[in-house]
Amino acid sequence: MKQLITLKVNNDQYEIAANPWETLLSVLRDQLGLNSPKRGCDAGGCGCCTVHIDGGAVYSCMMFAHSAQDCEITTVEGISKGKSLHPLQEAFIDKGAVQCGYCTSGILMSAKQYIDEGGGSEEKQIRQSLSGNLCRCTGYQKIVDAVKSVAENKIA
Amino acid sequence: MGNKLNTRVVGTRMRRPDALDKVTGGRGYVFNMKLNGMLYGKMLRSMYPHARILSIDTSAAEKLPGVKSILTAKDVPSKAFAPIYIKDMYSDGVRDVRVLDNVVRYTGEPIAAVAATTLDIAEEAIKLIDVEYEELPHYFNMHDAIREGATQINREFENNICLSPVIEEGDLERGFAEADHIFENTYSTHRVHTCYMEPWMSIADASADGKVTIHSSTQHVFGLREKLAYILDIPLSDISVIKPHYIGGGFGSKTEISSAEPLAVILSQKTGKPVRMENSREEDFITNARTPMEVTLKTGVKNDGTITAREIHVIADCGPYATYGPEAMMICALGGAYTTYRCKNRKFTGQAILTNNMRAGAYRGIGGVQGCFATESQIDEICETLNLDPIEFRLKNAHQAGDPNPITDVFTPGAFKLESYRYEECLREGSAQSGFHKRMPAGSSQGSKKRGIGMASQPLWVSGCVGFPDIPEQSGAIVRINPDGTASLSIPTIDIGSGQITTMCQIAAEELGLKADQVKMNYHLSSDILPFEPPTHASRATYSAGNAVKKAASQAKQRILEIAASMLEANSEDLEIQEGLVFVKGVPARRLSVAEIAQYTESALVQLTPESIKKGKIEDKGTILCTASAAPQSNPSTPCAMFVEVEVDTDTGEVSVLEVTYAHDIGKVINPTSAEGQVEGAVQQGIGFTLMEHMQFDQDTGACLTSNFLDYKMPTAVEMPSKINCIFIESIEPTGPFGAKGLGETPLIVPAPAIANAVYNATGVRIRSLPITPEKILTALEKL
Numbered sequence: 001m002k003q004l005i006t007l008k009v010n011n012d013q014y015e016i017a018a019n020p021w022e023t024l025l026s027v028l029r030d031q032l033g034l035n036s037p038k039r040g041c042d043a044g045g046c047g048c049c050t051v052h053i054d055g056g057a058v059y060s061c062m063m064f065a066h067s068a069q070d071c072e073i074t075t076v077e078g079i080s081k082g083k084s085l086h087p088l089q090e091a092f093i094d095k096g097a098v099q100c101g102y103c104t105s106g107i108l109m110s111a112k113q114y115i116d117e118g119g120g121s122e123e124k125q126i127r128q129s130l131s132g133n134l135c136r137c138t139g140y141q142k143i144v145d146a147v148k149s150v151a152e153n154k155i156a
Numbered sequence: 157m158g159n160k161l162n163t164r165v166v167g168t169r170m171r172r173p174d175a176l177d178k179v180t181g182g183r184g185y186v187f188n189m190k191l192n193g194m195l196y197g198k199m200l201r202s203m204y205p206h207a208r209i210l211s212i213d214t215s216a217a218e219k220l221p222g223v224k225s226i227l228t229a230k231d232v233p234s235k236a237f238a239p240i241y242i243k244d245m246y247s248d249g250v251r252d253v254r255v256l257d258n259v260v261r262y263t264g265e266p267i268a269a270v271a272a273t274t275l276d277i278a279e280e281a282i283k284l285i286d287v288e289y290e291e292l293p294h295y296f297n298m299h300d301a302i303r304e305g306a307t308q309i310n311r312e313f314e315n316n317i318c319l320s321p322v323i324e325e326g327d328l329e330r331g332f333a334e335a336d337h338i339f340e341n342t343y344s345t346h347r348v349h350t351c352y353m354e355p356w357m358s359i360a361d362a363s364a365d366g367k368v369t370i371h372s373s374t375q376h377v378f379g380l381r382e383k384l385a386y387i388l389d390i391p392l393s394d395i396s397v398i399k400p401h402y403i404g405g406g407f408g409s410k411t412e413i414s415s416a417e418p419l420a421v422i423l424s425q426k427t428g429k430p431v432r433m434e435n436s437r438e439e440d441f442i443t444n445a446r447t448p449m450e451v452t453l454k455t456g457v458k459n460d461g462t463i464t465a466r467e468i469h470v471i472a473d474c475g476p477y478a479t480y481g482p483e484a485m486m487i488c489a490l491g492g493a494y495t496t497y498r499c500k501n502r503k504f505t506g507q508a509i510l511t512n513n514m515r516a517g518a519y520r521g522i523g524g525v526q527g528c529f530a531t532e533s534q535i536d537e538i539c540e541t542l543n544l545d546p547i548e549f550r551l552k553n554a555h556q557a558g559d560p561n562p563i564t565d566v567f568t569p570g571a572f573k574l575e576s577y578r579y580e581e582c583l584r585e586g587s588a589q590s591g592f593h594k595r596m597p598a599g600s601s602q603g604s605k606k607r608g609i610g611m612a613s614q615p616l617w618v619s620g621c622v623g624f625p626d627i628p629e630q631s632g633a634i635v636r637i638n639p640d641g642t643a644s645l646s647i648p649t650i651d652i653g654s655g656q657i658t659t660m661c662q663i664a665a666e667e668l669g670l671k672a673d674q675v676k677m678n679y680h681l682s683s684d685i686l687p688f689e690p691p692t693h694a695s696r697a698t699y700s701a702g703n704a705v706k707k708a709a710s711q712a713k714q715r716i717l718e719i720a721a722s723m724l725e726a727n728s729e730d731l732e733i734q735e736g737l738v739f740v741k742g743v744p745a746r747r748l749s750v751a752e753i754a755q756y757t758e759s760a761l762v763q764l765t766p767e768s769i770k771k772g773k774i775e776d777k778g779t780i781l782c783t784a785s786a787a788p789q790s791n792p793s794t795p796c797a798m799f800v801e802v803e804v805d806t807d808t809g810e811v812s813v814l815e816v817t818y819a820h821d822i823g824k825v826i827n828p829t830s831a832e833g834q835v836e837g838a839v840q841q842g843i844g845f846t847l848m849e850h851m852q853f854d855q856d857t858g859a860c861l862t863s864n865f866l867d868y869k870m871p872t873a874v875e876m877p878s879k880i881n882c883i884f885i886e887s888i889e890p891t892g893p894f895g896a897k898g899l900g901e902t903p904l905i906v907p908a909p910a911i912a913n914a915v916y917n918a919t920g921v922r923i924r925s926l927p928i929t930p931e932k933i934l935t936a937l938e939k940l
Contacts, residue, residue, distance in 0.1 A: 034181070035181045035182055035183050035185075035188045036180075036181035036182060038182065038185075038187070038353075038354070038404075039187070039355065040353050040354075040355075040437070040865075041437040041864055041865050042436065042437060043437065043864045043865070043866060044866070045437075045864050045865025045866045046353065046437075046865050048353060075181075076179070076180065076181050077180070077181050080180060085179070085180070089179040089180065092175065092179050093171055093172070093175040093176060093179060094171065096169070096171075096172070096829035096830070096832070096833055098172060098174075098175040098178045098179060099653040099654070099655065099833055099837065100352075100353065100354070100402065100403065100404045100405040100652065100653025101174065101175070101177075101178030101179075101182055101402070101404065101653070102182065102185065102352075102353035102354045102404025102405060103353050104178050104179055104182065105181060105182055108179065123878060126873075127872075127873040127874045127876070128873075128874060130872070130873040131872040131873055131874045132872075133872075133873075134351075134353070134865060134870060134872065135353075135837075135840075135873075136350075136351050136352065136353055136405050136407070136837070136840070136841065136870070137405060137653045137833065137837045138833055138836060138837050138840075139833075139835075139836030139837045139838070139839050139840040139876060139880060140836075140840065140872075140873035140876050141832075141836040141876070141880055142829075142832070142833060142836065143873070144873060
């Protein structure tokens with residue numbers, strides 16, 4: 001039985017009807033029309049669907065939409081300010097960290113948590129912070145370079 | 157030809173034009189697409205590896221509200237087809253697959269399809285379909301499948317062998333007699349999946365007038381069109397395949413057609429609504445996989461390291477259909493072992509075996525991966541035994557620039573030469589930068605964590621397929637000059653992540669004399685307007701498509717110059733274009749912008765201005781729009797060499813890859829960032845294949861046990877080496893666009909033997925069967 005819930009996504013309030021078993025991923029994609037959380041596996045294995053719940057990276061395919069009520073939900077669509085890209089988005093373009101790009105949204109959100117929490121430029125820590133996200137194209141090298149450049153600039 | 161070329165746009169690290177969309181949400185994927193009134197399709201799949209379907213009862217499913225159509229074998233064409241696109245599409249070889257059949261030959265093979273108003277209802281409906289099976293004997297092991305008396309799996313092939321080629325040259329017996337040493341070993345490889353991230357999906361939209369439009373995350377616009385037309389008996393021109401802007405990875409998997417696309421079309425025809433068919437990850441894992449093979453290599457060698465004879469026997473597990481398995485086996489032998497080094501006396505025999513495992517597919521480096529593992533592992537064994545230097549051994553037996561192309565020569569003798577070929581520099585530079593020659597003797601590393609350095613190479617590969625049997629290799633491109641001074645580039649090549657959107661724009665900009673950002677990729681394309689092209693596969697796009705783009709751009713440039721000559725009252729030979737400006741050579745003041753020229757071609761013949769009446773020339777009018785389509789002039793080879801440092805924990809058996817140095821000769825590097833990305837990504841897939849990834853199946857039911865990313869382990873950022881040193885030894889390939897050659901596959905071909913040889917160097921233990929698991933290492937170290 002569908003129930004009305006209120007979700008706060010990228011600072012906008014939405015009232016939607018969802019079954020209790022519907023995942024946050026399917027609601028974000030199918031009802032709110034957000035493209036950035038991607039379905040890769042629907043089983044919490046690939047990280048393509050990563051979004052922020054109250055600033056923390058979460059697999060949106062592993063969370064019920066109902067559980068996300070009263071939370072601040074952020075997707076890639078919400079990290080740039082108007083036309084001005086987030087430094088991570090800039091760095092991903094600049095360093096060539098994007099290939100097929102299907103994993104990019106999820107990786108950006110994991111990286112954003114790392115940067116938001118004051119993560120440093122140590123490669124090992126950056127790699128750990130991205131270990132919940134799979135990428136099949138890049139070998140992660142340029143992704144790590146991109147996150148590192150943002151971490152370094154932040155410190156500087 | 158020298159190894160340097162002066163270019164302005166080619167060779168720069170131009171940013172990907174598609175990256176902006178991809179970092180801001182990624183709208184361009186077909187996966188995001190929905191159409192009004194769209195239904196959701198789902199397939200019911202077999203629970204048994206080999207069974208006859210006695211009956212199917214769909215009555216309960218039909219009654220479920222929201223179910224709009226159900227298809228079983230009786231509702232779809234029974235015409236057999238070849239699902240792979242590479243075979244000549246107008247004269248298919250083996251046609252042995254049906255959209256839905258009354259016999260299932262692997263667990264997970266589609267049996268029925270449903271279209272419903274929601275995905276949940278479609279999934280619910282397939283659970284309500286009742287199937288009565290009669291189980292048939294099944295074979296998961298190649299050797300069991302070819303035992304006498306085994307049940308025939310595929311209608312087309314007795315004895316469960318779909319290809320058993322013999323290719324030979326010289327005198328094998330004499331070659332072995334000339335040898336001082338003979339080495340004979342068997343190397344085996346396993347089944348892994350490409351793991352593209354965007355699910356394989358399509359939306360079919362059949363309209364009332366019989367026309368069909370299809371959106372798909374395919375790697376091949378034209379293959380999808382031809383196969384659908386053939387299977388469904390629809391006129392070719394009534395099918396429009398919409399080219400995806402880009403797809404979320406393919407790596408070869410999406411170069412074939414599955415049952416899903418024809419089923420989506422039929423469901424759409426029956427319901428009059430668009431039907432979306434998307435794979436779950438569990439379904440994606442059983443689409444197709446790298447062909448497991450056993451390669452037995454017998455090599456005769458003189459004391460000085462000269463190879464005198466080579467006998468190759470390959471058996472390949474194709475699954476139940478002759479899809480990519482036989483192709484992969486041929487490439488394994490010919491590209492991986494038969495041609496790679498000079499050897500006059502050689503023979504290849506193979507058996508492509510049908511089993512009740514999932515279908516063999518075309519995974520990046522098809523066949524070459526398996527062949528290279530055998531060849532390059534055995535060279536390491538030969539060099540260890542005879543105390544020869546692995547670099548010098550390879551060079552002693554290597555082909556040279558100017559030699560006939562050894563791969564294409566098998567089928568088209570004398571047609572092509574190795575023009576640019578800097579294999580030696582790949583070996584020497586990689587060796588120098590990796591410290592290979594400073595490595596310790598095998599097994600001498602002290603302590604429980606042992607370090608070792610290994611290397612392997614792939615002396616030959618392809619840049620496309622011209623010269624090979626049955627595989628078309630034509631590319632095309634359309635260049636339009638816009639009144640704002642930019643050029644629109646329309647190409648059938650699908651960017652599967654490999655960067656063609658960038659590199660093709662660079663090639664066009666270079667040729668046209670425009671700035672890098674003045675060439676725009678046209679994303680709104682379909683099979684109706686595009687020239688023919690094979691899939692984005694076989695390391696072909698940069699080379700073959702690049703040549704077509706350059707040709708179309710060159711024609712457009714000629715036209716720009718002609719019109720500019722008319723406008724400036726100059727000779728077109730005296731004009732040149734730089735950064736979007738056309739000027740008389742040596743007189744930069746007499747100039748026009750490309751924008752002014754394009755505006756003039758599209759403006760009225762007579763223009764009234766407040767001051768005057770301006771009249772143009774009638775022959776100058778008309779949009780500058782040039783199309784080119786042609787096969788490339790050659791099939792140049794991309795040699796490479798990889799050096800790997802590993803650490804093996806001899807207490808746990810775990811292997812870590814610490815550092816990689818990878819040298820390639822890919823001709824002129826069109827975009828270094830893209831090229832590095834190809835190599836770095838392939839290293840991830842190579843480490844996964846060699847050490848971590850292995851598809852597992854239930855030995856009773858054939859069900860895939862590793863059909864999600866929690867059970868199927870691929871490297872994350874943590875398992876990757878901290879350093880991947882990409883070296884590009886630039887050459888200028890005379891037949892390539894601005895000297896370029898292909899790259900896509902080679903970086904994934906070499907990691908397995910390079911890592912295996914490094915593991916040997918660290919531990920003194922040789923593993924000849926992939927993947928190299930902790931269990932195998934501990935067993936070999938006699939710790940288990």
